Amino acid sequence: MDVKDLRIDANPTLVREHALAKLRAAIASGLYPPGKRLVERELCEALGVSRTSVREALRQLQAEGLIEAGPRRNISVAHVSxxxxxxxxxxxxxxxxxxxxxxxxxxxxxxxxxxxxxxxxxxxxxxxxxxxxxxxxxxxxxxxxxxxxxxxxxxxxxxxxxxxxxxxxxxxxxxxxxxxxxxxxxxxxxxxxxxxxxxxxxxxxxxxxxxxxxxxxxxxxxxxxxx
Amino acid sequence: MDVKDLRIDANPTLVREHALAKLRAAIASGLYPPGKRLVERELCEALGVSRTSVREALRQLQAEGLIEAGPRRNISVAHVSxxxxxxxxxxxxxxxxxxxxxxxxxxxxxxxxxxxxxxxxxxxxxxxxxxxxxxxxxxxxxxxxxxxxxxxxxxxxxxxxxxxxxxxxxxxxxxxxxxxxxxxxxxxxxxxxxxxxxxxxxxxxxxxxxxxxxxxxxxxxxxxxxx
DNA sequence: TCATGTATGCTGTCATACAATATGCGAATG
DNA sequence: CATTCGCATATTGTATGACAGCATACATGA
Missing domain, CATH: 1.20.120.530 (GntR ligand-binding domain-like)
Structure with missing residues (x-):
């Protein structure tokens, strides 16, 4: 075995990335269908993480176009026409x-x-x-x-x-x-x-x-x- | 003048979006060249906003590929080979x-x-x-x-x-x-x-x-x- | 019935706090 | 003098609590 194999490269899974993955999966699976409103606190509870992490995950989803902000600051799953x-x-x-x-x-x-x-x-x-x-x-x-x-x-x-x-x-x-x-x-x-x-x-x-x-x-x- | 003209549609510019725009501009202008390390507190000071907002802006830049995370959790401006x-x-x-x-x-x-x-x-x-x-x-x-x-x-x-x-x-x-x-x-x-x-x-x-x-x-x- | 006021809910933002980790410096040691 | 160890410091990731600004829903009163 080489020294290289000792290398630990798997980062201890950031909470926000975990949250991101879970949310993506929820959207992909249809659990959160297009138009479904996403309320931060509910997500916090469902995911068991703090608002901080949820919000950072949301920003990333937003940049990816999977969720979108409504006129009233509401976040919902993006519609795909x-x-x-x-x-x-x-x-x-x-x-x-x-x-x-x-x-x-x-x-x-x-x-x-x-x-x-x-x-x-x-x-x-x-x-x-x-x-x-x-x-x-x-x-x-x-x-x-x-x-x-x-x-x-x-x-x-x-x-x-x-x-x-x-x-x-x-x-x-x-x-x-x-x-x-x-x-x-x-x-x-x-x-x-x-x-x-x-x-x-x-x-x-x-x-x-x-x-x-x-x-x-x-x-x-x-x-x-x-x- | 019509009633329609009273409409206020310009959202009061979210702080995080302002920060995002500024950071993008800083990168585009070369003020923050590729490889430049971005330290959250410095950005907070430079932008005059809280860490929360800076971090949310960073997540968005990250999703856009303009910045990238190094092996040590460090964030720096993305290299473009x-x-x-x-x-x-x-x-x-x-x-x-x-x-x-x-x-x-x-x-x-x-x-x-x-x-x-x-x-x-x-x-x-x-x-x-x-x-x-x-x-x-x-x-x-x-x-x-x-x-x-x-x-x-x-x-x-x-x-x-x-x-x-x-x-x-x-x-x-x-x-x-x-x-x-x-x-x-x-x-x-x-x-x-x-x-x-x-x-x-x-x-x-x-x-x-x-x-x-x-x-x-x-x-x-x-x-x-x-x- | 309609208009107004009030309670409530949610987001955006900030300030703090703390653990885990990385960095750099200086001291102790051979 | 070179190395190594250990400690202070810096930085990020995460959580918590707080509060203002809006929007909505509800209740109240004329």
Whole structure:
């Protein structure tokens, strides 16, 4: 064992970061749906931390666009309009196709192998039909592709967009036929990457995102909800 | 005068937002150069506000990527490596060409007129050689184009990238020949927009950004500084 | 019924306090 | 004289309590 291995790099998890993660998860899971008003004291109680930490987490969420301030100083979970959703997916298409192109050009076997692994994991989850787990794994796959671009900037920017639609992604995946189609699309992406075919990978990513977008937009038109 | 005119919509400027703006400006102007360590108490004193407000502003800057946390809990102004700069400009090229395409397609006379006005203002500033003012106006021009896309998402994402290079833009504009070249490029962009020629506008934007990028990257190679 | 006053709730801001950790300085030691 | 140890100091992370300014809801009175 090397001295390097003694290194402690995991910071003792800042309370505010913990709070941030919990709040993000609450929004992504739909526990706090768009428009839900967030009252600081309630969050303090729910999270078991002080207002100081909650407020700092809120500022960060605000900067990320996941929550927004109303006219009366109220904070609520950000609404994502159909137009916003469309714009986010279109921008993702731009950015992620670029990311995957770079990824293929970088030709990093490490990354590509891990992508193959993730595809396998996803296939398993799809068979089980565990939607929440699938949403999480899918996000991980997208993030891996973004990071595979080798560009910190692309990765950060792309991930920020992903966070803004994490709630929607759950809805998208609940559409019946979408699961199988999605799996096929993921396979196409991975296959193209493995074949080091940048053009095919770009086009596979683009159609996957466009299909996801259209699925999401369909849910906007059908207001659902038989409550 | 109408009752509407009585409306007070300017929120009494939150202290934390004021602090945020000041800090951003300090970073953009080079007063706080990359790597500069930011000590909370010093900021409190300099800004004349409490630690609470400073900290909330810092969290926001952190989310925007303008500052970063070191291994020792220290906060300092984010370094922008040459690679980062290249990536930011390349991503800007992607996003802003898309923005200008949408802008032309939207065909909003209001926006186009205001762009022409800004180009005129810029020309005046260029003649005076007032670099800081120019940097500000140029940023305003880019932001107008981004907003002209009609997409909140594109506008926000693009602006975030702009903020991350505001410090570099100052350097870029100090390059001797760059001023005139830049002016010509801006003219080309505006002309294409006025002519409602989306393709030409996109290519004008792309070459402008690529040229800016290359100017910046040149300053990275020549470490400058005759201090 | 309507208008006014009052209680209540929430956010924004500040001041303090304290623990944990990092830093720097000086003293003790070989 | 060089090293090491230990202590004072600096800085951040977090919690608490306080209070003003608004906004809302409620009650009261004409």
């Amino acid at each position: 159909a137009q916003d959703a469309r714009d986010i997916y279109d921008l993702r298409a731009l950015i992620e196709t670029d990311a995957v192109r770079r990824l293929v050009e970088n030709d990093d076997c490490e990354v590509i192998k891990s992508l193959q692994g993730m595809a396998k994991t996803i296939r398993k989850i799809v068979r089980k039909g565990d939607i929440p787990a699938l949403a999480e794994q899918a996000a991980a796959l997208y993030e891996t592709i973004l990071e595979g671009s080798g560009s910190r900037i692309i990765a950060e920017t792309g991930k920020q967009l992903l966070k803004r639609v994490s709630y929607l992604r759950l809805a998208s995946m609940s559409a019946p036929q979408r699961l199988d189609d999605g799996m096929a699309e993921w396979d196409a992406i991975i296959d193209a990457i493995v074949a080091r075919d940048a053009k095919a990978a770009m086009s596979a990513v683009r159609s996957h995102i466009v299909n996801s977008r259209d699925t999401i937009l369909a849910t906007f038109e059908a207001p659902t909800k038989a409550e | 040459a690679q980062d700069a290249r990536d930011i400009y390349d991503l800007r090229a992607l996003i802003e060409t898309d923005a200008v395409r949408r802008l032309v397609e939207n065909d909003d006379c209001e926006v186009i007129k205001s762009l022409q006005g800004m180009a005129k203002t810029i020309r005046k500033i260029v003649r005076k050689g007032d670099i800081p003012a120019l940097a500000e106006q140029a940023a305003a021009l880019y932001e107008t184009i981004l907003e002209g896309s009609g997409s909140r998402i594109i506008a926000e994402t693009g602006k975030q990238l702009l903020k991350r290079v505001s410090y570099l833009r100052l350097a870029s504009m100090s390059a001797p020949q760059r001023l005139d070249d830049g002016m010509a490029e801006w003219d080309a962009i505006i002309d294409a927009i006025v002519a409602r020629d989306a393709k030409a506008a996109m290519s004008a934007v792309r070459s402008h950004i690529v040229n800016s990028r290359d100017t910046i990257l040149a300053t990275f190679e020549a470490p400058t500084k005759a201090e």
